[in-house]
Amino acid sequence: MSNKATSPKDYSVVLEVDPDESELEFQGFATTSSQQGLQGGGRLDNNKAQNTNASTSFFGTSSFLPEPNAAQQTQGQPSLWQAEYYAGYFNVDTNEVLERMLQSVVPTKNFLDTIAANPDLYGPFWIVTTVIFTMFVTSSLSQSIIAYLHGAKRVYDFTTLSFAVFTVYPYVGAASVGVWATTKYFGCQPSLLEIFSVYGYSFAVWIPIAVACVVPSDLMRWILTLVAFASSAFFIxxxxxxxxxxxxxxVHKALVLVVLAAHAAVALIFKIKFFSYNVGDVGTGDE
Known part of the structure; x- marks a missing residue:
């Protein structure tokens, strides 16, 4: 055996391995265990994806439940039963809500395109709530004015407020679910969130109408009620x-007829319960 110094070239020869054994020589066992963990996690992810796909196949694309926004996807999606799940759908500013309210009254553009990037529940909820309180306040105010002019004592009926709450909220909820279920049955791809938005924003026109119905002319109140019905029904x-x-x-044309009939019934209830008043309706008492 030679005693000469080993050159760098010799080292490269010593470190040379058989190509057939390369995979065995350079396998990292620590990495392999990590890879097994990743593969196990991948199987769990696949199972989750299959469960999600099963849910989506029932509810459809753009489905029953609102999809989480980008922030929720980044930070981890909260549970459906947590308030944080819906927080993104109340993340709108005043200008956005006012613009959507204006589009519901003067529908010059596709409303669904407007809300597609950032659908919200804030506007629909507060619009419907505002309509309820506005109708109660203006109805009570009208009754009070008539009572004052005729020297009668006004007895406030707060059951009117309860009646409005148990009429408007259930109507918006039931009508939205009904339209969603029907369109889905016929093979459409509806989103319950956007249908809620449509019904909620359709009530925006009732806010100024409720204020205007303070006028003492019953004919004018009928005209205003018809205008509000026509505007909101057309929008829906x-x-x-x-x-x-x-x-x-x-979709069967009967759906539109049912939607119009239900909306007309609600408009008629508004007129009779909140926008119809005369001296005979005013509670009297000692001056």
């Missing part, structure tokens, strides 16, 4: 047509 039906047009499905 127009957006239902947009939802149907997104797919090749054909």
């Amino acid at each position: 039906c127009r957006n239902i047509f947009y939802i149907v047009a997104r797919s090749n499905a054909t």
Whole structure:
């Protein structure tokens, strides 16, 4: 064996391995265990994805439940039963809500395109709530004015407020779910969130109408009620047509008739319960 110094070239020869054994020589066992963990996690992720797909296949694309926003996806999606899950759908400013209210009264653009980037529940909830209190206040104010002019004592009826609450909220909820379920049955791809938005924002026109119905003319109150009904019903039906047009499905025309009939019934209730008053309706008492 030679005693000469080993050159760098010799080292490269010594470190040379058989190509057939390269995979065995350079396998890291610590990495392998990590990879096994990742593979196990991948199987769990696949199971979660399968469960999610099963839910989505029932509710459809743009489905029953609102999708989490980008912040929720980054930080981890909270549970459906936690308030944080819905926080993103109340993340709108005053200008956005006012713009959407204006579009519901003067529908010059596709409302669904407007709310697509940032659908909200804030506007629909507070618009409906404002309508309820506005109708109660203006109705009570009208009764008080008439009582004062005729020298009668006004007895406030707070059951009117309860009646409004148990009429408007259930109507918006039931009508939204009904339209969603029907359009989905016919093969459309509806989103319950956007239908809630449509029904909620459709009530925006009732706020100024409720104030205007303080006028003492019953004929004028009928005209104002019809205007509010026509405006809100047109807005609802127009957006239902947009939802149907997104797919090749054909929805029975009876859906539109049912929507119009239900909305007309609510408008009639508003007129009779909140916008109809005369001296005979005013509670009297000792001066």
